[in-house]
Amino acid sequence: MADAAAGDPGDGDFRLLMDYAHGFMVSQVLFTASDLGLFEALAPGPLETAAVARALGSSPRGTRLLLDACAGLGLVRAEPGRGGGGGSGALAAACARLHPTSSVSVFDTHDVIATARAHFRRPRGDPPIRFLGGDFFRSPLPRADLYILARVLHDWTDADAARLLGRIGRAGGRGSALLLVEAVLTPGGRGPARALLLSLTMLLQTRGRERTEAEFRAMAAAAGFTRFQRRPTGGDLEVMLARK
Structure with a gap:
């Protein structure tokens, strides 16, 4: 039986390590959103990206990226009517x-x-x-x-x-x-x-x-x-x- 090389993307241990790394990145998104007060800003009701950026004192582009990440993780909900993935262009x-x-x-x-x-x-x-x-x-x-x-x-x-x-x-x-x-x-x-x-x-x-x-x-x-x-x-x- 052939031995799998360390770090080979097909190796189970490598995939497990990548899963852990992905989990770390997810936690950083959650902590960033919490530290900025994103969830408190959205608690009263839905806001557009520009309004969220003003509430957090953050850039519109950075806010959009954070909102996209949070929506993808299910931490916030995108209201019906979002476009077909056009995003930044x-x-x-x-x-x-x-x-x-x-x-x-x-x-x-x-x-x-x-x-x-x-x-x-x-x-x-x-x-x-x-x-x-x-x-x-x-x-x-x-x-x-x-x-x-x-x-x-x-x-x-x-x-x-x-x-x-x-x-x-x-x-x-x-x-x-x-x-x-x-x-x-x-x-x-x-x-x-x-x-x-x-x-x-x-x-x-x-x-x-x-x-x-x-x-x-x-x-x-x-x-x-x-x-x-x-x-x-x-x-x-x-x-x-x-x-x-």
């Missing part, structure tokens, strides 16, 4: 750079878009990017050939996730495609462990959950995206592409 910029003849848009809540516009700097020569603010359950969605949802569906119940995908399916029209970036549970929903822990957190905090490939495939098909592909990344998140 970094992903959109990368897409525009790879496909310079395409038209790229970022869709997110109005406060996120305001922050993105204030901090986003387009390198000279890069294609322009359009920033759109709105509520993806209520606002008209832009027509596009490809829609990217990165860590969005796990925030929502099955009914809400299906409703969102249905709106995207109707907005995109014939020939459009959907790219999902999510943690994927094994068949039967019994693993992997980190995805199960995240699924429990999402259920408790947002009523959402992680899903199996079969569930993603069925939801995409119901929205009209029937040609489905899955590409593992080797990390916690996987990429799924569904086409009409």
Whole structure:
């Protein structure tokens, strides 16, 4: 039997060490939010990012990053209406750079878009990017050939996730495609462990959950995206592409 080399990413001890390191980072996010008074600021009710930054005396960009981390960990809840993972525009910029003849848009809540516009700097020569603010359950969605949802569906119940995908399916029209970036549970929903822990957190905090490939495939098909592909990344998140 071959011995596993120390530090080999496939070695069980190395993976356990990485899990512990991840736990340490989670604790630092929690301590930072607590020290800044984030939870006290949000206790009376929901606030937009800019208002949270003013309450904490922190920068809008740093506050947004902290809120994203806390929401991902289930420490705070994102209100319905967050955009399709547009965020800072970094992903959109990368897409525009790879496909310079395409038209790229970022869709997110109005406060996120305001922050993105204030901090986003387009390198000279890069294609322009359009920033759109709105509520993806209520606002008209832009027509596009490809829609990217990165860590969005796990925030929502099955009914809400299906409703969102249905709106995207109707907005995109014939020939459009959907790219999902999510943690994927094994068949039967019994693993992997980190995805199960995240699924429990999402259920408790947002009523959402992680899903199996079969569930993603069925939801995409119901929205009209029937040609489905899955590409593992080797990390916690996987990429799924569904086409009409």
